[in-house]
Amino acid sequence: MKVEISTDGLDGAVAADRLGADRIELCSAGVSGGLTPGPGLLSAVLERCRRSEVHVLVRPREGGFKYSPAEVAVMRAEVRHAASAGAAGVVVGALDRSGRLDTAVLAELVVEAAGLPVALHRAVDVCLDPVEAAHCAASLGIRRVLSSGGAARAEDGAAVLRRMAGTDVTVTACGGIRAHHLHHIAKATGVAEVHAAPRTQVPSPGGQVDFGPHALLDEQETHDLIAEARRL
Incomplete structure (x- = not known):
C-alpha cells in the first residue's frame, strides 16, 4: 500500500522522505486545511527530497472551493510554477x-499542468455526490482523487470510498488515518493508497507575547504508518 504524507514545512518533508513515504503532498498552513506552498519552500523540498x-x-x-476569475488565474499560475519547478504532480479542486x-x-x-499528473483534493468530499465527482474527474484527465468518502474520517466514509475505488481514478483514502486502524480501512475500502497528516504540537518559546504552539x-x-502499510 502506498503512503502519502502531507506536510507544510521543510523539516517535515525531509523526515517523510527519510522515513520512506511514497509521496509528499506539500502545502503551507496545514492546520487550516492547506494552501499553496511558497516558491522558496517548494525549491528547498525538491532539492532535499530525493526518494519521495x-x-x-x-x-x-x-x-x-468556488473561485473567482482572479483566483483561477492565480491557480493557473501556481500550477505552471509547480510544473516548471520540477514537482511530480499537482493537487487541485474547484466547485x-x-x-x-x-x-x-x-x-x-489540467491543461496548465502540461502532462503532469493532476489529483483532485478534498473538495470532492463536499460535492453533492462524491462518486459522480470521481467519474467526472476521470473524464477531465485527473488521475487521482483524495477523499474520505464525504465523511469527516475515512472510517466513516468507507462504503462511499469503496464505490469510488471502482471508478477510473486512483482513490487515495484520507481523514484521520493512523497505523492502528490502517488494516481495517484497507479492507473496508479496497483502496491501495492512503494519505495522512500526522502532526504534533510544539510550544513556542516563552516570552511576553505568546503566539501559541505550532505543528x-x-x-x-x-514511521508506524509506513511500516504498517508495507505489511499490507
Whole structure:
C-alpha cells in the first residue's frame, strides 16, 4: 500500500522522505486545511527530497472551493510554477455554485499542468455526490482523487470510498488515518493508497507575547504508518 504524507514545512518533508513515504503532498498552513506552498519552500523540498515524489497542493485561500476569475488565474499560475519547478504532480479542486465539480476550471488547470499528473483534493468530499465527482474527474484527465468518502474520517466514509475505488481514478483514502486502524480501512475500502497528516504540537518559546504552539510532523506516527502499510 502506498503512503502519502502531507506536510507544510521543510523539516517535515525531509523526515517523510527519510522515513520512506511514497509521496509528499506539500502545502503551507496545514492546520487550516492547506494552501499553496511558497516558491522558496517548494525549491528547498525538491532539492532535499530525493526518494519521495513531491506533489504540490494548489489552493489560493481558505474556505470554500468556488473561485473567482482572479483566483483561477492565480491557480493557473501556481500550477505552471509547480510544473516548471520540477514537482511530480499537482493537487487541485474547484466547485461550481451547484456543489458539483467546476469542470471548466479543472480543465484549465489540467491543461496548465502540461502532462503532469493532476489529483483532485478534498473538495470532492463536499460535492453533492462524491462518486459522480470521481467519474467526472476521470473524464477531465485527473488521475487521482483524495477523499474520505464525504465523511469527516475515512472510517466513516468507507462504503462511499469503496464505490469510488471502482471508478477510473486512483482513490487515495484520507481523514484521520493512523497505523492502528490502517488494516481495517484497507479492507473496508479496497483502496491501495492512503494519505495522512500526522502532526504534533510544539510550544513556542516563552516570552511576553505568546503566539501559541505550532505543528510539526509526528515522525513516530509517520514511521508506524509506513511500516504498517508495507505489511499490507
